[in-house]
Amino acid sequence: MKKWFALAVLILVTSTMFAACAPSPAPSPTAAPVAAPTQAAAPTEVAAPTQAPAPTEAVAPTQAPPAKRVLRVTFSWPNRIDPAVGNDYASSTSLANLYDTLVFPNAQGTVDPWLAESWDVSHDGLTWTFHLRKDVKFHDGSPLKASDVVFSFNRLKEIGEGYAYLVTPDVESVTALDDHTVQFKLNKATALFLPSLVRLYVASEAIVKANTKAEGPYGANGDYGKEWLQTHDAGSGPYMVKEFPLEQYLLMTKFTDWWGTFHPNAPDEVRFIGTTEAVTVRTLMENKELEISDQWQSFEAYQALQKIEGVKIAALPSLSSFYYMVNNKKPPLDDVHCRKAISYAFDYDAAVALEWPGTKQMVGPVPATLAGHNPNVHVYKRDLDAAKAELAQCKYAADIANYPIEVHWVAEVPDEEKWALLFQSNLADIGMKVEVVKVPWLSMVENTSKLETSPSIATIYVSSDLPEAGLMLKQRYHSSTTGTWQQVEWLQDPDLDAAIEDALATIDEQERFAKYAKIQEDLVERAVSVWIYDQVEKHAYRDCVDWPAARGETSVVMGYQIFAAGIGVTCP
Amino acid sequence: MSLGRFLVRRIVHSIFVLLGLSIVIFVIARVMPGDPARMALGARAPQWVVDRVREQMHLNEPLTVQYVYWLRGALRADFGLSLVTQRPVTADIQEFFPASLELVLLAGLFSAVGGIGLGVLSARYKDTWIDNVVRVISYAGIVTPSFIFAILFVLLFGFVLKWFPVIGRLSEHTVAPPTVTGMVTVDALLAGRLDAFADALRHMVLPALALAMGSIAQEARITRSSMADNLGKDYIAAARALGISERVVMGRFLLKPSLIPTVSILGLDIAATLGVAFLVELIFNWPGLARYGMTSMLHKDLNAISAVILVLGVAFVTVNILVDIIVAYLDPRIRLRAARSE
Numbered sequence: 001m002k003k004w005f006a007l008a009v010l011i012l013v014t015s016t017m018f019a020a021c022a023p024s025p026a027p028s029p030t031a032a033p034v035a036a037p038t039q040a041a042a043p044t045e046v047a048a049p050t051q052a053p054a055p056t057e058a059v060a061p062t063q064a065p066p067a068k069r070v071l072r073v074t075f076s077w078p079n080r081i082d083p084a085v086g087n088d089y090a091s092s093t094s095l096a097n098l099y100d101t102l103v104f105p106n107a108q109g110t111v112d113p114w115l116a117e118s119w120d121v122s123h124d125g126l127t128w129t130f131h132l133r134k135d136v137k138f139h140d141g142s143p144l145k146a147s148d149v150v151f152s153f154n155r156l157k158e159i160g161e162g163y164a165y166l167v168t169p170d171v172e173s174v175t176a177l178d179d180h181t182v183q184f185k186l187n188k189a190t191a192l193f194l195p196s197l198v199r200l201y202v203a204s205e206a207i208v209k210a211n212t213k214a215e216g217p218y219g220a221n222g223d224y225g226k227e228w229l230q231t232h233d234a235g236s237g238p239y240m241v242k243e244f245p246l247e248q249y250l251l252m253t254k255f256t257d258w259w260g261t262f263h264p265n266a267p268d269e270v271r272f273i274g275t276t277e278a279v280t281v282r283t284l285m286e287n288k289e290l291e292i293s294d295q296w297q298s299f300e301a302y303q304a305l306q307k308i309e310g311v312k313i314a315a316l317p318s319l320s321s322f323y324y325m326v327n328n329k330k331p332p333l334d335d336v337h338c339r340k341a342i343s344y345a346f347d348y349d350a351a352v353a354l355e356w357p358g359t360k361q362m363v364g365p366v367p368a369t370l371a372g373h374n375p376n377v378h379v380y381k382r383d384l385d386a387a388k389a390e391l392a393q394c395k396y397a398a399d400i401a402n403y404p405i406e407v408h409w410v411a412e413v414p415d416e417e418k419w420a421l422l423f424q425s426n427l428a429d430i431g432m433k434v435e436v437v438k439v440p441w442l443s444m445v446e447n448t449s450k451l452e453t454s455p456s457i458a459t460i461y462v463s464s465d466l467p468e469a470g471l472m473l474k475q476r477y478h479s480s481t482t483g484t485w486q487q488v489e490w491l492q493d494p495d496l497d498a499a500i501e502d503a504l505a506t507i508d509e510q511e512r513f514a515k516y517a518k519i520q521e522d523l524v525e526r527a528v529s530v531w532i533y534d535q536v537e538k539h540a541y542r543d544c545v546d547w548p549a550a551r552g553e554t555s556v557v558m559g560y561q562i563f564a565a566g567i568g569v570t571c572p
Numbered sequence: 573m574s575l576g577r578f579l580v581r582r583i584v585h586s587i588f589v590l591l592g593l594s595i596v597i598f599v600i601a602r603v604m605p606g607d608p609a610r611m612a613l614g615a616r617a618p619q620w621v622v623d624r625v626r627e628q629m630h631l632n633e634p635l636t637v638q639y640v641y642w643l644r645g646a647l648r649a650d651f652g653l654s655l656v657t658q659r660p661v662t663a664d665i666q667e668f669f670p671a672s673l674e675l676v677l678l679a680g681l682f683s684a685v686g687g688i689g690l691g692v693l694s695a696r697y698k699d700t701w702i703d704n705v706v707r708v709i710s711y712a713g714i715v716t717p718s719f720i721f722a723i724l725f726v727l728l729f730g731f732v733l734k735w736f737p738v739i740g741r742l743s744e745h746t747v748a749p750p751t752v753t754g755m756v757t758v759d760a761l762l763a764g765r766l767d768a769f770a771d772a773l774r775h776m777v778l779p780a781l782a783l784a785m786g787s788i789a790q791e792a793r794i795t796r797s798s799m800a801d802n803l804g805k806d807y808i809a810a811a812r813a814l815g816i817s818e819r820v821v822m823g824r825f826l827l828k829p830s831l832i833p834t835v836s837i838l839g840l841d842i843a844a845t846l847g848v849a850f851l852v853e854l855i856f857n858w859p860g861l862a863r864y865g866m867t868s869m870l871h872k873d874l875n876a877i878s879a880v881i882l883v884l885g886v887a888f889v890t891v892n893i894l895v896d897i898i899v900a901y902l903d904p905r906i907r908l909r910a911a912r913s914e
Contacts, residue, residue, distance in 0.1 A: 077867075078656055087614060160624075161613055164621075165616045165618055166616075169618075230659060246667065246859070275854070279723045279855065280856070280857065286731055442872070445606055484615045486615060
């Protein structure tokens with residue numbers, strides 16, 4: 001008996017060793033080569049539909065085409081691919097590839113026609129009528145109809161998660177006028193309505209209903225297909241779910257009946273891998289098992305990745321900025337002169353130098369990538385004389401040493417400590433005392449929910465959901481966001497709220513942007529925050545990838561940088 | 573006491589242990605900062621949606637009522653929905669637990685073979701350079717966390733030598749075998765897919781070895797120490813005086829009784845590895861239970877946290893019982909004592 005046991009152990013160990021030493025098996029030779037990527041009917045109809053990819057920009061392959069073009073990208077997990085649930089980076093990118101939307105964001109910060117070939121808007125801005133393409137098929141081959149748009153909207157509204165907060169609040173009703181015409185009626189005119197439609201992912205009503213569980217929290221709609229849609233799709237986008245082992249990867253395959261135009265070298269398969277571990281990402285890149293890295297690597301990790309042969313670093317503009325959120329209700333920073341003193345004391349150039357090349361200091365309260373950003377506002381620079389002069393006017397100047405400023409930085413983002421320590425050192429130059437505190441994100445969220453527990457300053461990255469300055473102004477400075485981590489300033493200023501709401505309700509673009517500009521000037525004058533830098537989104541990528549986003553040719557709206565139909569892959 | 577009675581007693585004890593554990597973890601999970609519903613839905617979700625989720629999860633009820641709801645579900649193996657994956661927690665555990673178990677069992681095998689092998693070697697050549705080398709290796713293994721080994725292995729065997737894959741359970745080109753047990757190696761064997769079995773094994777070697785390193789070091793020291801103690805005993809001297817070969821003395825008379833402490837510690841190590849493997853699972857993108865548990869904690873996914881801890885508790889208790897049985901087999905005195913007490 002013992003001998004048999006010993007023999008079994010020996011066989012197991014030996015097989016392990018053999019398996020360990022065996023070279024990696026070659027890819028299956030049966031994989032059919034894709035000579036010419038399938039092109040769906042090119043958009044030829046009215047309103048010059050936007051082409052997501054730039055097909056003419058394809059890099060001529062220098063080597064024989066691979067058997068199967070694969071695009072592999074690492075992401076921070078989890079990835080929620082239900083169009084009424086997901087709204088983070090991985091989810092938004094997945095949704096952009098799996099589902100189509102009525103309009104598509106472009107590099108200019110506006111939107112182009114997509115599922116909707118054209119649209120009409122009433123004079124009062126309250127009724128929007130969209131005319132849909134007639135050649136769109138879902139992944140099961142069924143045609144897309146206006147009723148699917150209505151269903152998708154209603155589902156998003158009833159579930160209330162994901163991007164519902166962005167798409168649904170101002171919409172009173174959605175109606176299918178016929179199979180290819182859908183009408184939205186709004187409660188109030190808003191400039192955010194049209195751009196917000198890039199977050200209304202259209203799902204097939206029939207597919208969702210066929211996979212809905214009768215029991216669930218949504219009454220007659222059961223679970224609204226939520227469980228099924230966590231690992232499957234019901235979209236019409238250029239890619240469809242092939243496998244989704246949660247916690248590991250999302251594997252998507254090309255939908256050859258997609259109505260749009262693929263890049264000539266668009267990937268046949270797209271694999272989003274759920275890891276951001278530096279050593280793993282570096283090894284995958286070195287072994288040519290990864291085409292594009294995530295954006296969460298450290299400065300040092302990007303430097304190491306850059307040294308790998310054939311790997312480049314793309315620094316993409318983003319809708320995100322790094323803020324020092326100054327609590328305007330807490331002494332000594334409730335005095336505008338003290339706030340201006342710290343704004344002049346901080347060394348912005350040194351702060352920016354700590355980031356990746358190409359990073360720029362913020363100009364005003366919103367990222368420079370947003371439509372309606374005011375580039376002419378006053379920009380605070382380190383000026384110790386000005387800082388001391390402002391401090392002298394502050395009512396707390398006499399005993400400023402008794403008012404230490406607590407700077408809370410997010411423990412999960414270790415790099416933030418560098419800026420906090422720089423801030424501490426800079427303020428010491430004008431005699432202000434800074435206490436640097438490392439705070440876990442959960443505690444940061446908890447602390448900033450109440451005025452009494454909010455720190456003097458919280459250092460937080462904030463991203464705008466849409467490329468519109470008004471939305472960021474609302475997210476950051478409107479009273480509706482006090483008590484959340486998005487606004488530690490606690491401004492609670494009714495005049496400012498009214499100004500933001502008025503600007504957002506202005507449909508005329510020029511007029512609206514002028515109103516945004518004035519609000520930005522006002523906030524800068526009051527020095528309500530310390531605006532550090534506009535974040536660039538860094539990715540390592542292989543030079544065999546033709547990536548329009550790396551050339552600044554795509555929208556900066558989250559999720560659209562890695563729109564695989566527009567990416568060419570010629571990697572061996 | 574018969575083995576049957578012994579087992580019944582241990583199982584009854586274990587139920588109380590698990591009940592206590594469930595209460596502790598239930599309370600701890602709920603006093604962590606942050607509203608789980610708000611965290612799951614994000615800062616911008618409307619309050620009515622947050623309220624709905626709170627109601628679904630009974631978060632507005634007193635803690636005791638919440639516990640009763642939870643316990644009632646747990647007894648039916650229904651742990652509710654995960655806020656992170658939006659699936660039933662039971663389905664998540666069914667998917668993630670086999671992945672961890674498979675990895676931990678291989679790590680256990682590495683620990684047993686490596687640890688006992690090195691320990692025997694060390695005892696056999698006690699106080700020689702071999703013993704000293706094993707000692708140094710053991711100390712290094714004990715003090716180095718498993719994730720450091722994981723990083724080193726990825727760099728050495730993945731990045732430099734390129735011998736092993738560094739992520740996932742199967743290569744991109746390998747078609748997964750039909751799921752029966754959830755353990756890919758076992759499923760591959762059941763399907764007669766030796767290619768998938770070998771591929772899955774290759775993917776497991778580095779993470780399992782990283783998990784096993786600390787345990788190998790510890791088992792080596794314990795085995796060596798135990799064997800060294802027994803080496804000076806009379807029955808060994810008698811065996812040698814009778815002219816029994818050194819191989820038989822070492823293998824039959826010395827090793828078996830010396831393995832008792834090793835087996836006890838090995839069992840605990842294997843069970844503990846299930847829970848502490850999250851960093852290794854993260855580095856190797858392994859979809860295991862520890863990683864799921866850690867993600868749940870970071871997102872304050874209450875149902876998932878409680879279920880994971882409970883599953884780990886059950887695993888720990890089960891392994892302990894198994895260890896007791898193995899120790900009884902290895903040590904005849906324990907069996908005799910049990911028989912006499914009947």
